[in-house]
Amino acid sequence: MFRIFRYPPGETGFGVGEHTDYGLLTLLAQDQHGGLEIRTPTGWLSAPPIPGALIVNIGDMLDRLTGGVWRSTPHRVVNNSGHERLSWPLFFDPAFDAVVEPLPGFPPRKRRPALGRRQRPRPHRHLQRLPPRQGRQGLPRPRRHHDRIAPLISS
Ligand SMILES: O=C(O)CCC(=O)C(=O)O
Ligand SMILES: [Fe+2]
Numbered sequence: 001m002f003r004i005f006r007y008p009p010g011e012t013g014f015g016v017g018e019h020t021d022y023g024l025l026t027l028l029a030q031d032q033h034g035g036l037e038i039r040t041p042t043g044w045l046s047a048p049p050i051p052g053a054l055i056v057n058i059g060d061m062l063d064r065l066t067g068g069v070w071r072s073t074p075h076r077v078v079n080n081s082g083h084e085r086l087s088w089p090l091f092f093d094p095a096f097d098a099v100v101e102p103l104p105g106f107p108p109r110k111r112r113p114a115l116g117r118r119q120r121p122r123p124h125r126h127l128q129r130l131p132p133r134q135g136r137q138g139l140p141r142p143r144r145h146h147d148r149i150a151p152l153i154s155s
Contacts, residue, residue: 001093007035007077007085015079020072021059023093028055030088033081039074047075061093061100067107 007015018039030036036047036055047055063072079085094100102108 001091003089003091005087005089007079007087009079009082009084011079013078014076015085016077018074018076020063020074021057021091022061023059023091024062024065025092026055026057026059027090027092028057028087030055031086033079033083033085035077035079035081035085036087037076037078039076044076059091059093064100065103065106067102069106 005016015035028036030049032049032051034046034048037044038047039045057075058070058072060072062070077085077087
């Protein structure tokens, strides 16, 4: 699945909150404004744009295929550049009904602890149902990862 994301300028907070990608691999191109951050065992690391380079994110399914030897990378985006930011992720995901088990030669179970501070599994945001425009009793709906960025195309 290929998507284009637009992060408006002047946003406070995270354009995309901390998450891991669901699939096998994500190839990510980002424009010159930066904002992508990667969680490492020693803290958040910024992944500034390098002209001509793509970011490769390991997703949860590759983590699982390798028994946790290759870890899915927690990451987030904060666009405090003052400019509109564009990014172009290409997600390589298995079919939703694919059975994904560790490959021969890899540990049968995922090793713990995880890099991130996820304590319980969450459905991937692409699989979560979109919330209603307005919350119950007219309360504003809670902010979600991709609320404030507009997918320009998605195929
Ligand atoms: O916009 C970005 O740089 C990253 C987006 C992202 O992490 C995602 O869509 O999974
Ligand atoms: Fe991501």
